[in-house]
Amino acid sequence: MLAEDLHRMAAHERAQQLQYDHHIIVCSGTACRSANSEAVRQALEQQVQERSQIGVCTVTNGGCRGLCAAGPMVSVEPAGLLYQGVTPADAGAIVDSLGSAPVPHILCDTSAAFFSKQRALVLEFAGNLDPDRIESYLANGGYDTLLKAVTEMTPTQIRDEIVRSGLRGRGGAGYSTGLKWNTVAKAQSAEKYVICNGDEGDPGAFMNRSEMEDYPFRILEGMTIAAYAVGAQQGYIYVRAEYPLAVSRLKGAIRQSEKLGLLGNGIFGTSFNFNVDIRLGAGAFVCGEETALIASVEGKRGNPRPRPPYPAEHGLWGHPTLINNVETFANIVPIIRNGSEWFAGIGTAKSKGTKVFALSGRIQNTGLVEIPMGMTLREIIYDIGGGIPGGRHFKAVQTGGPSGGCITAQHLDLPMDYEALMQVGTFMGSGGMIVMDDSSCMVDVARYFMEFCMTESCGKCIPCRVGTAQMFDLLDKITRGEATLDDLALLEELADMVRNTSLCGLGQGAPNPVRSTLRYFRDEYLSHIVDKVCPAGVCKMQHREEVLP
Amino acid sequence: MQKLLVPAPSDDKRWRMVTATMRRHGYRRDALIEALHSAQEAFGYLDSQSLQYVARSLNLPLSQVYGVATFYSFFTLKPPGEHTCVICLGTACYIKGAGEIIASIQDHFDLKPGQTTPDDRASLLTARCLGTCGLAPSGVFDGEVVGNLTPENVAERLEEWLDHAG
Amino acid sequence: MTNRVLTLQINGQEVSGREDETILEVAREHDIHIPTLCQLEGLSSIGACRLCLVEVANVPKLLTACITPIQEGMEVHTESERLNHYRRLVIEMLFSEGNHICSVCVSNGHCELQNMAQLLGVDHVHLPYRNPQRRVDASHDRFIFDPNRCILCTRCVRVCDEVEGAHTWDLKARGIQSQVMTDLNQPWGDSTSCTSCGKCVHLCPTGALFEKGKSVAEMSKRREFLPYLTIMRGKHR
DSSP: OOHHHHHHHHHHHHHHHHTOSEEEEEEOSHHHHHTTHHHHHHHHHHHHHHTTOBTTEEEEEEOOOSOGGGOSOEEEETTTEEEOSOOGGGHHHHHHHTTSOOOGGGBOOTTSHHHHTOOOSTTGGGGOSOTTOHHHHHHTTTTHHHHHHHHHOOHHHHHHHHHHHTOBOTTSSOOBHHHHHHHHHHSOOSOOEEEEEEOOOSTTOOHHHHHHHHOHHHHHHHHHHHHHHHTOOEEEEEEOTTOHHHHHHHHHHHHHHHHTTSSBSSGGGSSOOBEEEEEEOOSOGGGGSHHHHHHHHTTSOOOOOOSSSOTTTSOGGGSOEEEEEHHHHHHHHHHHHHOHHHHHTSBOSSSBSEEEEEEEESOSSOEEEEEETTOBHHIIIIIISOOOGGGOOEEEEEESGGGOEEEEGGGTTOBOSHHHHHHTTOOOTTSEEEEEETTSOHHHHHHHHHHHHHHHOOSOSHHHHHHHHHHHHHHHHHHTTOOOHHHHHHHHHHHHHHHHHOSSHHHHHTTHHHHHHHHHHHHHHHIIIIIOOOTTSOSOOSOGGGGOO | OOOOOOOOSSSOTTHHHHHHHHHHTTTOGGGHHHHHHHHHHHHSSOOHHHHHHHHHHTTOOHHHHHHHHHHSTTOOSSOOOSEEEEEEOSHHHHHTTHHHHHHHHHHHHOOOTTOBOTTSSEEEEEESOOSOGGGOSOEEETTEEEOSOOHHHHHHHHHHHHTTTO | OOOOEEEEEETTEEEEEETTOBHHHHHHHTTOOOOOSSOOTTSOOOOOSOTTEEEETTOSSOEETTTOBOOTTOEEEOOOHHHHHHHHHHHHHHHHHTTOOGGGOTTTTSOHHHHHHHHHTOOOOOSOOOOOOOOOBOOSSSEEEOGGGOOOOOHHHHIIIIIIOOOOEEEESOGGGOEEEETTTBOGGGOSSOOOOOHHHHHOSSTTEEETTOOTTTOOOOOTHHHHHHHHTTOOO
16 A cells, blocks of 8 residues: 555545544443443444435544443544443334434533543543544555654654653553654664564553554554564564454454554555464463563563563564554554654653543543643542542552552542652552542452462462462461461561562562561551451451450 | 474364464474464364474474473363363452452362363363453453453353253 | 683682673683572573672672673672571572472482571571371382472473483473372373483482482482583583
């Protein structure tokens, strides 16, 4: 495909869409699907037919609107209406209302803080793209940026743009994306690889799932630009097998892009070649770690190996390999399209751009939100999230998954960026944000995460293999009310040792939930140990009678 | 180097899926995980026949294939029950009571995660996170994602499968 | 291709080594002892046991000596109260993980785990014992595998794959459930790939792999073959 073909296809699709007066878009993400959005779409199609609106109105699939708990979500364009909790029975009313007053009982207030406080950059087009059709992407400027990149820019110019933008890895650690790209670009090798890490393993995180489901083409375009910038010819997307919809969307996107020559040999008539394959994960959290992920792509047990050497120099099959998170790749197109200055204008001094968070747990509005870096936790929880339901009190937010920690009420005004989170003992992680209220027991939460790390430990290094099991036993003992203060001292000793001696990030991070809850909620531990009482009433104490003298 | 192809263990047509996956990857050794995915999709689990076939076709040591198959929790070496119930144990689900659901299944049906009922009617599995935290606590019943689970509505579904009356 | 010679400091002593050498190799060439369990000259290094962790000036993390290449001007410290504390905990973890009862072990007196415990001054284990239930496999004609004494160093797995080329051994499951096993997790005696060469037995640091019918006194292990074999195959390191 050449530039003129791209523009012709995009113009054709736009003209097609203009033929209709109304567009009804039904969210087809995993959450809405499990709330029966397929049946809603069928009902809408049927109603359009029955009310002879064919040619006037079209019904298509769209992406996630973020408000996952209120699904199925249906939007109507160009009126800009959003409906929530739609059932097939509402279909007739929606079709009847086209061009007149909206259906009141299911109408969603899009001026609410949940929508108005967000800044859509990664989640651009707010779900109006049909993730199954490349034409829909092209009509919205899709692949224009790749065209610009490979025909007007040199690889060095692209990398400079990424460095200047200040983009940092969205997988958790926040390493400078541009510097990583430069390392791979400078490595001497005939073969190089680009890997998109879609092994979103943090329990309570579903940003990457949604991004892969809704923006498969955007991710491919970002990867292709990356490949051009670092000199790679082959890419892999490593996706969890637990995300079947994301897998099928990505497969479809690869097939359609290949068909149009947007992947393959001689992209846009240049000498640049790039192919992408999908590799399925198989249920191992540790494979989110770069070196373990590489082992898994090579078909082996997902055992990490010590770094250095880093994958950027010695990666897949020993070749320089660029590994970035799904969301990092999703940021590439907007940066190259709008320029690094524009991107660097969003966010804080050291954390640029936006971050997508998955809000869940004890919060009113569960779902996906995208905010500019630096927004306070209070705004996220109370304005966007709608606060804590049931008149309960906010207690803490867990970020960074099983390697992260909690942020408490005293830090509600903390601006969300990489450094601020590190300061309070947690980290950005991939973006899972689990809200806990006063009905949650922090010791139980620490025990939960330790169990997770114990079962997900690969078993290669001793501190992580044995240490997580020993720490889990101790935490379990505490939640049963059978532990002593000596056990607590041992727990802290092990937490320090496992953190400092484990081979990879999983082990090094495994003690974090314990350390973080001990830092802010030590009194809860002491209640369990000394008074044999669980303040939140979650843990069932076995040895209450021992309190008696 | 051309390698002699290993014949499928039987005439069962499901082997074609497995063979096709390996062929698509040029019988390269790194296709192991993809091949195991196909075998499990075709047969529901990985028995020693599948493991041997994949090992021989890809020229891999048996122990390596077994090691990979048991490393990843997505693979199962035991045949699943007629119906499967997966309860998500992601953080959001846990905070909203997934642990109690598991406990109540254990109490009522004497079924622990990873187990199948003695009559092979139902298996109980857990997932680390389904990514449907908005619907927490959630689960998958025979492939269908279901949200807002409670011990009661889960018991109802399980009873239907197990047909306690009969 | 010639390798440059780099100079660095280990425990305050000026030393030099080739740029492709690891901290551990250079230390050994200068008679500086760094404890190891999983590492063995002639096999690939995996950095799993964590005993060889060392401190390096201006590097916040501890580095794995058996894998980290030396750098010009590096200041390495192989001994400190902190390192020794961690190393003792590693050994305690191994004791707590399996069922290590020296008095009834065939390797008593020539066990690397036992020696290391003595060397590091581990005089008691303050971690709770996990007492796993693991069955001994005596199905092989000449050898016995006792998983209770296995520390998962994977020397058997590596020598079988890298030197013998049989790849009979590998790991099954993961995390605290991991164990070494043969072929499709079948009794060792039924293994179709095992050549009964015995290399795994001789490289096993503990009494997890041993010869049938040998008494404690006879059960010292012979490893001379390994450096010889690897040099002859030109795969040194």
